[in-house]
Amino acid sequence: MKIVEIRESTRPISSNIRNAYIDFSKMTLSLVAVVTDVIVDGKPVIGYGFNSNGRYGQGALMRERFIPRVLEAEPDSLRDTQRDNLDPHKIWATMMTNEKPGGHGERSVAVGTIDMAVWDAVAKIERKPLSRLLAERYGQGKPANPKVFVYAAGGYYWPGQGLEGLTREMQSYLDRGYSVVKKKIGGASLSEDCKRIEAVLKLLQPGQRLAVDANGRFDLKTAIEYAKALKDYNLFWYEEAGDPLDYQLQAELSPHYDGAMATGENLFSMQDARNLIRHGGMRPDRDWLQFDCALSYGLVEYLRTLEMIQAHGWSPSRCIPHGGHQMSLAIAAGLGLGGNESYPDLFQPYGGFPDGVRVENGHVTLPDLPGIGFEGKADLYAEMRALAS
Structure with missing residues (x-):
């Protein structure tokens, strides 16, 4: 072999x-x-x-x-x-x-x-599906749960978008069964971003939430200004306010925002993740960790990261990885993570789910496919098969 x-x-x-x-x-x-x-x-x-x-x-x-x-x-x-x-x-x-x-x-x-x-x-x-293999090897006796929470990431800035384009995009995600949608902030003024947020909030029905993502844009002063403006919106989370390695900024921001915050997608090792947990002021009762195995040495390292966060009092259920790919879906199902990001329309054919999988009440159910399940997504598998042939 x-x-x-x-x-x-x-x-x-x-x-x-x-x-x-x-x-x-x-x-x-x-x-x-x-x-x-x-x-x-x-x-x-x-x-x-x-x-x-x-x-x-x-x-x-x-x-x-x-x-x-x-x-x-x-x-x-x-x-x-x-x-x-x-x-x-x-x-x-x-x-x-x-x-x-x-x-x-x-x-x-x-x-x-x-x-x-x-x-x-x-x-x-x-x-075997990778989710089942992971549950058997590392799940501490818990079977894989093929039903995984997913949220729709989008709301980027693009030319000619306007509020109409933004709300049309967000509504399309809600119509497809997502209960949480995410949009970008920090690429416009605070007042303009608030208008964009409020336009999306008007679309939401009971049980639906909005998350926002600054992609590390802010210094501490601006991050706090946004925190004060966002605090009454009841957001799902306020994501990556400052530079991902500025743990002091994250720690000093926390007292200014009682709602959930999220970060970690741009940390690429267990050691970086450990520094966030040690020094970033993250709160295990409400905040979210977004480490992405495809960017951070893979699942071997991610297993070390999960072991580390549990030693510091965190549950794997507080992890919702960045990336929107099926690898993290399998990990979420096999190791009890809190869910996974999804890009319904962007970065295709690499994002999304196997053909026929539908979002229902913010969750997807993974089909019983061997491996990660790439073969179940025809457009993606065509790219893969062409590489291997």
Whole structure:
């Protein structure tokens, strides 16, 4: 049993939208196929992975360092002999051979993308959905719950949008069954952002909520000004007010906002996440953690992060990952996370759910597909199959 090839391709996910910090007109991602010599149903098992939006393709790092290390390793050194499978933890350790501590933003996306494909292959070899495999191995006796809360992320700024375009977009998400929608702030003035918020709030029915996301735009003074303006809106959360590594800003902001806050999508290691928990003033009774395995060394590292937050009194149910991809859906179902982000219309075909899955009362039910379930989404699988063929 061995990995015989790892293929990588940079793919465009460009869109004429922007948040408070960047536009997505030239956004790319890396698509990866991990080809094994294991035959299931007459075909080689191939695991697939890709990185989340907001970070560009990582092909050079993969080709120069991480892929060669895996392919040059002795196959038996990468095996899980107990289960007659590949061992994601051994493969991760092999990728990180001769890498210094720190430097997480430089390599964590490349490693996390390959790691996703490895886990997809591992679950397929066992002919199980990844969610079930994770529950069996790490769920402490709890079965996977295929019903997962999801929220609709959108509300970006785009030319000619106006309040009409924004409300039309948000209403479309509500009509599709989402109970929580999210929009961007910080890309306009405070007064304009409040008008945009109030326009969306008018659409909401009982049980429906709005979250807002500043994408790290604010200094402390501005973050507090927004907190004071937002406090009476009963938002689902106020997200990433300041720079993701400015833990003191987050800690000093907390006393000014009693509602829920969220951050963590731009922290790329267990160590960075630990610093947030230690120093960021986050409150485990109401706040949300958004660590994204596809950007932060993959599931192997995410398991360490979950262990760390629990040691600090946090529940995995306070984690709702960034990224809107099926990998985090599987993790949420298998490890009891609080839900997952969703991009109903953006960054396709990489976002969204398998074909036929519908949002009902803010939740989706994962189909019983082996691996992560990419094969159940026809437009996405066409891209993956073309890479592997």
